[in-house]
Amino acid sequence: MKKILLYILSLTLAMFFTYVAFILFLIDDNTRDYKEPCSRYIPLLEQIYKKNGNYPASLDEQLIITDYEFSLKECGYQVLKPHEYIFSVTSGFGVAGYNSISGRWWFD
Numbered sequence: 001m002k003k004i005l006l007y008i009l010s011l012t013l014a015m016f017f018t019y020v021a022f023i024l025f026l027i028d029d030n031t032r033d034y035k036e037p038c039s040r041y042i043p044l045l046e047q048i049y050k051k052n053g054n055y056p057a058s059l060d061e062q063l064i065i066t067d068y069e070f071s072l073k074e075c076g077y078q079v080l081k082p083h084e085y086i087f088s089v090t091s092g093f094g095v096a097g098y099n100s101i102s103g104r105w106w107f108d
Contacts, residue, residue, distance in 0.1 A: 034089035034097050035105060038075040042098070045085065054082035055100070 041059060048057055057079060059072040076088035077098075087098040095108045 034074045038087045038089055053083045055079050
């Protein structure tokens with residue numbers, strides 16, 4: 001009986017530590033935080049706006065892609081008006097967004 005309880009306890013502890021390690025990986029995993037890579041495109045978008053008077057319909061329309069490990073689709077780029085765009089990105093377990101009018105990131 002003691003061996004069975006010891007086995008169940010060790011199995012439970014192993015599962016607990018595996019779960020904790022997985023959660024810590026998700027929290028610390030930079031591939032889930034797209035704020036920084038998407039922020040790199042803000043100055044480029046502003047240059048395009050100054051040149052053309054509006055923002056591009058999509059990020060890959062006029063931007064040079066230099067980060068091969070990062071997909072532009074992860075930025076959730078959307079033009080709301082000719083003079084306003086937003087990013088909607090994954091950030092940890094939540095969502096972050098950027099609005100070109102306010103020039104700020106928000107987190108949820």
